[in-house]
Amino acid sequence: MRGIRGFFERFRSAGTPGAAVRPGVPVDRVAEASAELAPVFALLEDAEAEAERICARGREEAAQIRQQAQAQAEAIIADANLRAEAVRADVVAEARRVVERESESAATLANETAARLRDRARGRMPVLVDRAVSAALVTLGEPSERAP
Structure with a gap:
């Protein structure tokens, strides 16, 4: 029920004020629209249910x-983490290989340098020994100059 307003709407005049017309109760337009649209809304219920299911x-x-x-x-x-671990291990192994190669290269260079220094020292040793002996003899005096 539409309340008191709906009740009074049934007694509205049938037309605009003016010339007299045949008396009657006016048509309830809301009821007519509801009756006319009820089948359409009933058909839409299935569509709404289908839309809800979809x-x-x-x-x-x-x-x-x-x-x-x-x-x-x-x-x-998980796969990326596994691959990252494998890549890290490869990088560490490669870094170790590089360090080992550099260490071997440095050791080889050091050995070569030491060998050159030894060769140079061997070549200079007789001259330096002679100088040292001469300097010692001068400092200590000649054997003939020494007291018995």
Whole structure:
């Protein structure tokens, strides 16, 4: 029921004020519109129910897709972590190889330098020994100059 207003609407005049017309109760336009549109709305109920089913199915599929995407993302991350560990190990191994090569190169260079210094020292040794002996003899005096 539409309340008191609906009750009084039934007694409105049938037309605009003016010439007299045949007396009668005016037509209830709301009731007419409701009666006219009721079958259309009844047909729309099925469409609304179908739309709701489609939306519900869409929500379910979206949730399923989200779950699959989450699982796929986790698998990708796990795979990336495994590969990252392998890459780190490869990088560390390569760095060690480089350091070993550089160490070997440095050791070889040091050995070559030491060998050159030894050769130079061997070549200079007789001259330096002679100088040292001469200087010592001068400092200590000649054997003939020494007291017995």
